Amino acid sequence: MxxxxxxxxxxxxxxxxxxxxxxxxxxxxxxxxxxxxxxxxxxxxxxxxxxxxxxxxxxxxxxxxxxxxxxxxxxxxxxxxxxxxxxxxxxxxxxxxxxxxxxxxxxxxxxxxxxxxxxxxxxxxxxxxxxxxxxxxxxxxxxxxxxxxxxxxxxxxxxxxxxxxxxxxxxAIGENKHAVGQSVVESFMRITNLMVPGRRFVVFGYGWCGRGVAHYLRALGGKVAVVEIDELKAFEAALDGFRVSDGPSLAPWGDVFITATGHAGVLPVEVVEQMQDGAVLANCGHFPWEIDVAGLRAAAVGSREIIDAVERIDLPNGRHVVLLAGGRMFNLAGREPKGNxxxxxxxxxxxxxxxxxxxxxxxxxxxxxxxxxxxxxxxxxxxxxxxxxxxxx
Structure with missing residues (x-):
């Protein structure tokens, strides 16, 4: 062109x-x-x-x-x-x-x-x-x-x-909660072509963006758990009806893990290694540092891009995980990204x-x-x- x-x-x-x-x-x-x-x-x-x-x-x-x-x-x-x-x-x-x-x-x-x-x-x-x-x-x-x-x-x-x-x-209300929530769900479906209903999602962070992601996933039938270190936000998530626990406890349970905290290293390699085979990792925070992608690649025994913005990473334990958009903000990734x-x-x-x-x-x-x-x-x-x-x- x-x-x-x-x-x-x-x-x-x-x-x-x-x-x-x-x-x-x-x-x-x-x-x-x-x-x-x-x-x-x-x-x-x-x-x-x-x-x-x-x-x-x-x-x-x-x-x-x-x-x-x-x-x-x-x-x-x-x-x-x-x-x-x-x-x-x-x-x-x-x-x-x-x-x-x-x-x-x-x-x-x-x-x-x-x-x-x-x-x-x-x-x-x-x-x-x-x-x-x-x-x-x-x-x-x-x-x-x-x-x-x-x-x-x-x-x-x-x-x-x-x-x-x-x-x-x-x-916070108009863009972070409602628009990010909507765009994350849309982007997950568009990039992976996977369904939301019945799938188990773990959302890291219950700030405004995390709230929106959790609520929109549940609205479409997803089973949603929240990881939140702030006691008040964790309390809010619990009263909103979400399962609340820590990353290591939820690692074997979840199918899809989405970070929305803005902080580095919230999803480390040792948690990823406890996930089930084929778990999907995605980040909607601004910086590509919430998932320890460098550590994950260093620990991997192999990796390959499956389709645009979808990468398979093979782990030493015989399992594999799927990383979306290389750990970058995935709701602006993939073909024809829409964003908020x-x-x-x-x-x-x-x-x-x-x-x-x-x-x-x-x-x-x-x-x-x-x-x-x-x-x-x-x-x-x-x-x-x-x-x-x-x-x-």
Whole structure:
């Protein structure tokens, strides 16, 4: 497929998505009139897929110059090609190695953005490592994982405001619980062609994403257990009717194991070795570190890709497990990945848009470092979303 054909395919896909995102449509109209991003260069590291394209079009309508890259393994090349026809500077391809992805992040920083649209804290960490904090007025961070980095390893090192979109209760309900829950179930069925009813699923983590995954799997007839180290969340999962235990206890019981914690090493090799033959491993967290894939490969006696995003790994004990998307976020993997629903991303990306607008127009009124979405933005979007859903009819 030529670059022109690729861009045309991306344009057609984005056309459909754009037509179903009314919140961003209104924002594009508003921002085109006010131009709050005029003179600003936004450095982006975010999953590049059709819904992201509509967000970037919206920011560009407000005057922003976009320089960005996708996240490792989730970039959709036709969408990149389309956005490049709009004059955006985007780096990376779907088949980039992790090293190439890291190089793309550095290329974004080489462009000297003064605002960040970050996902996982990669750009913020790069700015701190380079000592170029003074050139930034602020930005947004999409994920729990990135918020944890800003409050952990980067605590006190980021002298500009970073609004953590995932701190928003609105996003937690609309996108993390309902959209991630839906997309994980859809992606499991699409990638594996396996049925959900009657199958035993073990969900690691009962935060907002884990809640959604557990509830949507059960709604389709799955038998669901939860692994959760936080006593209060474990208590909630138990009262919600899920079996609650630890990983080693559930390893022989489960058919499918899905990590949704944002933390590294929650599914170690010693737990995988206790699983039944043919168990399926999948991760929906941002970073590919929740399943110990490196340790699993080191322990394996053989492996091979069966179909796209489905890998068989043979263990020394004579059993095998099936790893989806190499341990990366599997709800943006496989053929024709869909990700979260259009409505949820319309909401989530409006949170991004209005939060970035707040940084562009009132950075001095925000504190340095990680912080939640301002309450007035949350409530404004909640009202708009209720109207879009025709909730009163």
């Amino acid at each position: 030529t670059d022109t054909d690729l861009a045309a395919r991306g344009a057609a896909r984005v056309d459909w998505i754009r037509s179903r995102m009314p919140l961003l449509a209104q924002a594009r109209e508003d921002l085109a009139a006010t131009r709050p991003f005029a003179g600003h260069r936004i450095g982006m590291s975010l999953h590049i897929e059709p819904k992201t394209a509509v967000l970037l079009e919206t920011l560009a309508a407000g005057g922003a110059e976009i320089v960005g890259t996708g996240n490792h393994g989730s970039t959709q090349d036709d969408v990149v090609a389309f956005l490049q026809t709009l004059g955006m500077t985007l780096f990376g391809r779907r088949d980039d190695t992790l090293e190439e992805h890291h190089a793309n992040v550095l290329r974004v920083l080489d462009a000297q953005p003064d605002m960040l649209l970050d996902n996982g804290g990669d750009l913020a960490a790069g700015v701190v490592a380079r000592g170029t904090e003074a050139s930034l007025i602020g930005g947004t961070e999409e994920t729990t994982s990135g918020g944890d980095r800003l409050r952990g390893e980067l605590s006190g090192a980021v002298p500009f405001p970073m609004i953590v979109i995932n701190d928003s209760l609105l996003k 629903s259009l409505e949820s991303m319309d909401l989530g990306f409006l949170l991004q848009t209005l939060s970035l607008e707040r940084v562009a127009t009132d950075a001095a009124g925000l504190v340095a470092g990680a912080q939640p979405v301002p309450d007035d933005i949350d409530r404004t979007i909640a009202r708009r979303m209720l109207a879009a859903l025709h909730a009163g009819e």
